[in-house]
Amino acid sequence: MAREINVGPASAVPEGESLVVPKETTGTKDHIGVFHGEDGEFYAIDNTCSHQDYALSEGFVEGACVECPLHGASFDLRTGEALTLPATTPVGTHAVEVRDGDLWLTVQDDA
Numbered sequence: 001m002a003r004e005i006n007v008g009p010a011s012a013v014p015e016g017e018s019l020v021v022p023k024e025t026t027g028t029k030d031h032i033g034v035f036h037g038e039d040g041e042f043y044a045i046d047n048t049c050s051h052q053d054y055a056l057s058e059g060f061v062e063g064a065c066v067e068c069p070l071h072g073a074s075f076d077l078r079t080g081e082a083l084t085l086p087a088t089t090p091v092g093t094h095a096v097e098v099r100d101g102d103l104w105l106t107v108q109d110d111a
């Protein structure tokens with residue numbers, strides 16, 4: 001079942017920045033990183049790099065992509081696709097939208 005979680009004001013996450021919603025809050029397998037892309041859009045992906053388990057929220061946002069700071073793999077924030085080596089496996093994506101100035105994350109209970 002889908003659930004919506006208010007993760008705070010969108011203004012708290014400037015372009016190029018992110019916040020982490022802990023899995024204890026989301027009930028998902030992984031923490032979720034909510035990113036503000038340089039294209040002005042918000043995105044939510046599983047926060048753990050599929051290469052060697054580093055926090056993607058520590059990475060560098062470029063356009064609608066994030067680069068893992070550990071070995072430089074790049075992920076598409078829109079699709080979760082791994083765009084560059086050494087990562088080859090995508091990360092999961094989640095729906096996030098801005099309503100009345102707040103960020104609302106949608107998670108599946110069994111995700």
Ligand code: FES
Pocket residue numbers: 049050051052053054068069070071072073086087
């Ligand atoms: S842990 Fe992310 S690229 Fe290696």
